[in-house]
Amino acid sequence: MSEITSRNRIHRHKDRGHYDDPTIYEILDQGKICHVGFTVEAQPFVIPMAYARHGNALYLHGAPNSRLLKQLGSGIPVCVTVTHLDGLVLARSTFHHSLNFRSVVAFGTARHVEDLAEKHQALITITEHLAPGRTRVARAATDEEAKATSVVRFEIEEASAKARSGPPIDSPKDMQLDVWAGVIPIAVEEHEPQPAPDLKPGISYA
Amino acid sequence: MSEITSRNRIHRHKDRGHYDDPTIYEILDQGKICHVGFTVEAQPFVIPMAYARHGNALYLHGAPNSRLLKQLGSGIPVCVTVTHLDGLVLARSTFHHSLNFRSVVAFGTARHVEDLAEKHQALITITEHLAPGRTRVARAATDEEAKATSVVRFEIEEASAKARSGPPIDSPKDMQLDVWAGVIPIAVEEHEPQPAPDLKPGISYA
Numbered sequence: 001m002s003e004i005t006s007r008n009r010i011h012r013h014k015d016r017g018h019y020d021d022p023t024i025y026e027i028l029d030q031g032k033i034c035h036v037g038f039t040v041e042a043q044p045f046v047i048p049m050a051y052a053r054h055g056n057a058l059y060l061h062g063a064p065n066s067r068l069l070k071q072l073g074s075g076i077p078v079c080v081t082v083t084h085l086d087g088l089v090l091a092r093s094t095f096h097h098s099l100n101f102r103s104v105v106a107f108g109t110a111r112h113v114e115d116l117a118e119k120h121q122a123l124i125t126i127t128e129h130l131a132p133g134r135t136r137v138a139r140a141a142t143d144e145e146a147k148a149t150s151v152v153r154f155e156i157e158e159a160s161a162k163a164r165s166g167p168p169i170d171s172p173k174d175m176q177l178d179v180w181a182g183v184i185p186i187a188v189e190e191h192e193p194q195p196a197p198d199l200k201p202g203i204s205y206a
Numbered sequence: 207m208s209e210i211t212s213r214n215r216i217h218r219h220k221d222r223g224h225y226d227d228p229t230i231y232e233i234l235d236q237g238k239i240c241h242v243g244f245t246v247e248a249q250p251f252v253i254p255m256a257y258a259r260h261g262n263a264l265y266l267h268g269a270p271n272s273r274l275l276k277q278l279g280s281g282i283p284v285c286v287t288v289t290h291l292d293g294l295v296l297a298r299s300t301f302h303h304s305l306n307f308r309s310v311v312a313f314g315t316a317r318h319v320e321d322l323a324e325k326h327q328a329l330i331t332i333t334e335h336l337a338p339g340r341t342r343v344a345r346a347a348t349d350e351e352a353k354a355t356s357v358v359r360f361e362i363e364e365a366s367a368k369a370r371s372g373p374p375i376d377s378p379k380d381m382q383l384d385v386w387a388g389v390i391p392i393a394v395e396e397h398e399p400q401p402a403p404d405l406k407p408g409i410s411y412a
Contacts, residue, residue, distance in 0.1 A: 007249060012269050032305065032392075033291050035241035037252035043213060046243035046252050048289040048309050063218050083254040085239050085394070088337050094344045095351040097333050099238065103254050127303050131294050137385050138300045145301040167402040175404065179343050180411045185397040186238075188291070195388040196373040198381065205386045 007107050008158040018161040021056075027104045027161055028053045028082050032130055036060065036154075037079040040071055051080070052122075052129030058154040059122040060110070069150040073112035080106045080154055085186050091168035092179040098164060100183060106159035113151040116143060122151045137206065213313050214364040224367040227262075233310045233367055234259045234288050238336055242266065242360075243285040246277055257286070258328075258335030264360040265328040266316070275356040279318035286312045286360055294390040297374035298383045304370060306389060312365035319357040322349060328357045343412065 010017030018024070028034075034051045037044060047068055051058045058080060062069040072078060087100035113119050123146060124135050141149075168181050193205040209225075216223030224230070234240075240257045243250060253274055257264045264286060268275040278284060293306035319325050329352060330341050347355075374387050399411040 011273050032294075033289055033307070035243075035252050035254075035287055035289070037241075037243040037250040037285075039245040039248065039250045042245065043283050043313070044243040044245045044250055044285045046241050046285045046287040046311065048241075048287060048307065050305055067217050077249050079243075079250045079252045081241055081252040081254060083239055083241070088238075088396070090337055090340060090344070090399075092345060093347070093351075094329065094333050094341055095347045095355075097337065097340065097344070099256055099336065101239070101254065105252065107249070123300065127300050130305065131296055131303065131390070134296060134303065135300055138296070138303070139298060139380060139383055139385065141299070141301045145299075149301075167400075167404075174345060176406065177345055178406065178409055179345065180399075180401070180409050181405055182399050182401040182411070184337070184399050187395055187397060189393055189395050190294070191391040191393060193296075193386075193388050193390050194373075195386070198373075199387055200382065200384065203384055203386050205388070 003158055005158055008105065008160040010160055010162055016162050016164055018163065023161045024104050024159050025053060027084065027102045028058070030084060031082040034058065035081045036072065037081070038071055038076055050126060050130060052126040054125050056156050058156070059126055059151060060154060061123065061126055061149055061151045064148060064150045066150060069152060072110045073152040075109050075111060078108060078110050078154055086165065087186050088184040089168045090181055090184065092170045092174040092177045092181050096168055096170050098168065100165050102161065102163040104159055104161045106156045108155045108157040110152040110154040113153050116146060119146045119151050122153070123149065209364055211364055214311065214366040216366055216368055222368050222370055224369070229367045230310050230365050231259060233290065233308045236290060237288040240264065241287045242278065243287070244277055244282055256332060256336055258332040260331050262362050265332055265357060266360060267329065267332055267355055267357045270354060270356045272356060275358060278316045279358040281315050281317060284314060284316050284360055291392050292371065293392050295374045296387055296390065298376045298380040298385040298387050302374055302376050304374065306371050308367065308369040310365055310367045312362045314361045314363040316358040316360040319359050322352060325352045325355070325357050328359070329355065
């Protein structure tokens with residue numbers, strides 16, 4: 001359970017806010033890309049990154065001389081947000097149009113992972129999160145490759161989830177308008193695997 | 207063309223960076239949710255918000271007493287990021303796994319829209335962007351409703367786009383491994399409209 005503080009408290013639509021770990025972890029686990037926010041000399045940056053959750057932490061990775069990763073791992077305050085768009089909410093009035101969504105905003109700090117064993121484990125965790133099962137078939141990272149990757153571990157100090165679902169909520173006076181109302185569901189979908197043009201013959205996608 | 211400065215310059219994978227307006231605008235126009243970053247007392251916040259582009263600006267909106275909107279419109283530095291995930295890139299080696307994506311990171315400042323006519327126009331722009339055609343059928347916002355909404359206009363000062371597409375790029379030594387390699391395309395898709403349970407009978411989705 002995330003403690004509720006001035007940093008993560010939901011102010012608008014309090015009924016849409018959640019602070020329990022299972023809700024927060026489920027939303028985090030269903031995303032592939034997070035948006036990482038940090039501040040350098042008063043300038044905020046928001047960078048999309050692959051990630052994976054491990055317990056109450058998120059692993060992020062990148063190139064070792066990445067400006068971003070250097071900043072991130074230096075212990076500055078970081079905010080990581082994951083959002084899923086679930087639907088367009090079409091109301092009878094323009095005013096009550098909305099979006100169905102689930103999101104998590106997490107606050108914490110990140111540190112560089114230096115230990116080679118933890119780094120290997122983090123890279124496996126990220127790859128398995130992005131493409132489940134792949135670390136069983138793909139060649140594992142060598143120590144050289146792990147050393148050539150920067151990994152940071154973002155420890156979640158506080159977080160909140162926010163979600164809207166369900167049909168539009170129009171004003172009573174608008175209910176008799178001859179306007180279609182409802183939801184257009186939106187989903188992120190995986191399509192037919194496309195083999196690499198240089199794939200060795202005879203290997204099929206498992 | 208966005209000027210290239212220390213703020214928006216792409217450092218990693220320079221070949222994946224773009225600074226031209228058409229590329230940046232196209233990526234912005236294809237998203238429904240952006241991630242808005244700003245800093246309050248050294249703490250970064252990253253908040254998902256609906257948006258729409260109008261020329262070189264993005265309109266964002268929310269409740270008038272929203273803490274977020276108040277901060278955003280006060281002229282502080284803001285970073286807005288839009289990301290599309292296009293595919294999982296499965297390489298023969300764990301190390302070369304990647305994601306296909308398109309993203310824009312935009313820097314600028316936001317100001318509150320006070321003019322009622324511009325506010326109405328902004329709300330129409332946002333609604334049309336989220337659900338094209340809806341402002342022709344849904345009841346238009348009244349002046350009261352527009353006054354009950356906070357709108358901020360984020361002027362893009364600098365931006366950069368970054369994109370990866372295409373198959374995995376493995377090391378030559380891994381090309382003979384018996385491992386499937388390729389891309390799993392990912393797309394955001396709209397599904398069959400779901401009428402509101404209280405929809406007036408006889409109205410079909412146009």
